[in-house]
Amino acid sequence: MFRKTLKNPQAAAxxxxxxxxxxxxxxxxxxxxxxxxxxxxxxxxxxxxxTFPLGTDQLGRCVFSxxxxxxxxxxxxxxxxxxxxxxxxxxxxxxxxxxxxxLERVFIVICDIFMAFPSLVIAISLVGALGYGxxxxxxxxxxxxxxxxxxVVRTWAAIEIGKDYVTAAKIAGxxxxxxxxxxxxxxxxxxxxxxxxxxxxxxxxMVSSFSYLGLGFSAGTPEWGAMLNEAxxxxxxxxxxxxxxxxxxxxxxxxxxxxxxxxRDVVTPEGAGQ
Amino acid sequence: MPSLPRKLxxxxxxxxxxxxxxxxxxxxxSAISPIDAAEAFARRSLISVSPEQIDLLRVExxxxxxxxxxxxxxxxxxxxxxxxxxxxxxxPIADDIFARISLTLKLSGLSLLIVAVTSVSGAVICAARKxxxxxxxxxxxxxxxxxxxxxxxGFVLLLIFAVKLPIFNVIESGSSLKALILPAVALxxxxxxxxxxxxxxxxxxxxxxxxxxxxxxRGLSAHRTLWMHILKNSFPSILTMLCQNFxxxxxxCAVLEKIFSLKGLGGYLADAIIGRDxxxxxxxxxxxxxxxxxxxxxxxxxxxxxxxxxxxxxxNV
Numbered sequence: 001m002f003r004k005t006l007k008n009p010q011a012a013a014x015x016x017x018x019x020x021x022x023x024x025x026x027x028x029x030x031x032x033x034x035x036x037x038x039x040x041x042x043x044x045x046x047x048x049x050x051t052f053p054l055g056t057d058q059l060g061r062c063v064f065s066x067x068x069x070x071x072x073x074x075x076x077x078x079x080x081x082x083x084x085x086x087x088x089x090x091x092x093x094x095x096x097x098x099x100x101x102x103l104e105r106v107f108i109v110i111c112d113i114f115m116a117f118p119s120l121v122i123a124i125s126l127v128g129a130l131g132y133g134x135x136x137x138x139x140x141x142x143x144x145x146x147x148x149x150x151x152v153v154r155t156w157a158a159i160e161i162g163k164d165y166v167t168a169a170k171i172a173g174x175x176x177x178x179x180x181x182x183x184x185x186x187x188x189x190x191x192x193x194x195x196x197x198x199x200x201x202x203x204x205x206m207v208s209s210f211s212y213l214g215l216g217f218s219a220g221t222p223e224w225g226a227m228l229n230e231a232x233x234x235x236x237x238x239x240x241x242x243x244x245x246x247x248x249x250x251x252x253x254x255x256x257x258x259x260x261x262x263x264r265d266v267v268t269p270e271g272a273g274q
Numbered sequence: 275m276p277s278l279p280r281k282l283x284x285x286x287x288x289x290x291x292x293x294x295x296x297x298x299x300x301x302x303x304s305a306i307s308p309i310d311a312a313e314a315f316a317r318r319s320l321i322s323v324s325p326e327q328i329d330l331l332r333v334e335x336x337x338x339x340x341x342x343x344x345x346x347x348x349x350x351x352x353x354x355x356x357x358x359x360x361x362x363x364x365x366p367i368a369d370d371i372f373a374r375i376s377l378t379l380k381l382s383g384l385s386l387l388i389v390a391v392t393s394v395s396g397a398v399i400c401a402a403r404k405x406x407x408x409x410x411x412x413x414x415x416x417x418x419x420x421x422x423x424x425x426x427x428g429f430v431l432l433l434i435f436a437v438k439l440p441i442f443n444v445i446e447s448g449s450s451l452k453a454l455i456l457p458a459v460a461l462x463x464x465x466x467x468x469x470x471x472x473x474x475x476x477x478x479x480x481x482x483x484x485x486x487x488x489x490x491x492r493g494l495s496a497h498r499t500l501w502m503h504i505l506k507n508s509f510p511s512i513l514t515m516l517c518q519n520f521x522x523x524x525x526x527c528a529v530l531e532k533i534f535s536l537k538g539l540g541g542y543l544a545d546a547i548i549g550r551d552x553x554x555x556x557x558x559x560x561x562x563x564x565x566x567x568x569x570x571x572x573x574x575x576x577x578x579x580x581x582x583x584x585x586x587x588x589x590n591v
Binding site: 109110114115116118119120121122124125205212213225232239242243246253254 | 292293423532566
């Protein structure tokens, strides 16, 4: 499966973008030419040169270094949150499908409630309640997006449960938990991975829109959405400051989308299904 | 198969449960917040406040009561169409929402129209000419559209169409159609992209079904089969997706309303949240959820009418 994925040009393009993103996130401290938080009132809006590869912003901070640290901040939220969403969603969704009956109904109602709830409101209320900080944004992202994944998993699991091999496993004396973990979940896992790889993309987008609205990160944190927010006040005079973080978000998100889609083509070759 | 009235009753009961859940959740979220709404209001409206004044305000606003009493009171008001008074605008919240909701509905409606027209026609052409250059081009464009943050897109559109090419004004007055075009496009691009791909997959999977072979065997042209049969059979799932998308758009209007200086419900909600105007937040959340649920129910009813065999709703696969 992995070899097949790597041969796909779309997957390769996606992986390249992801690799750049992860590399920037991991090595931001050694790659950054300047301190991303260093304010220099004398060096506002400098054009790109040797010391500042992309120039400086309204406070004289190095734009390139801030972009690198922005990748680090996005990755630090996106990956752990995704892991938790993946675990909770897979287990809860498939367990609900397996349990059936009243439990499954309750699960669907809870999903419907969360899905009818604007994610922004969950985010703002949680950040308002818990205060600023990475863990709190991660919690906000988790609460506003786990149901979407869990609900899809439930549908997939429900389809698998109807198949003969599950009945066969049960007849062979397989307990409920064993059927779930040994047979059903392994069979839906490839589709879950596809969903989650595009899920990273939507988490990065979500975090950047929260921080664009001024939620989550303390002022001055180098984060792409926050950089967009700061750049918008001088958007006529210095539109380039708005372009850099936007292009970074676009490239990172596109990397995960491209890769996820290519992976989907490998996992479900018909191209059918969503 | 249950009869139609019984199904409607079941459906209505579901609606009530979801709406109650949403309102409970929004109350719970406001209850866990450490920011005191009475204090926030006092500090905003008076220059110097004493703790006694804050306590007085709290009693006046009913915030001293336990949360369940507040909820029941709110529920009672809701049944009379009364959401209370906004702490920011000091007008009845129902009036505020009524004044602003038309803009948000117009914006999302226009955006949905753009999404529906472009995604359905794009998907049909892509599916009909699978793996053609057009299909690949659309695939590339939609990956881009899926990945672009819509608030950034709003700025880029402003920069191109209001600053570099002065076709639009940066701040359009009122809620004329012209003022809504750029934000509607910014809102439509991400959802239009995802809809195009989903519809393409839907149409392609319909194409593999037996009735298509039968139609072709009867001598119907490929075109006719596509438009008359495949599209008709794909319609229920397309409608469901579009309606779900409408609900999602309403709640993601807030950021675009802010960028384009429009006075809509989204901006009102954002202001209310930041200003700790809890009554207004709860009311907005309720209205957004109501629209979301209502539109989805509507699509289920339409689907049940045109495709009775799928009356249980469209399978989510």
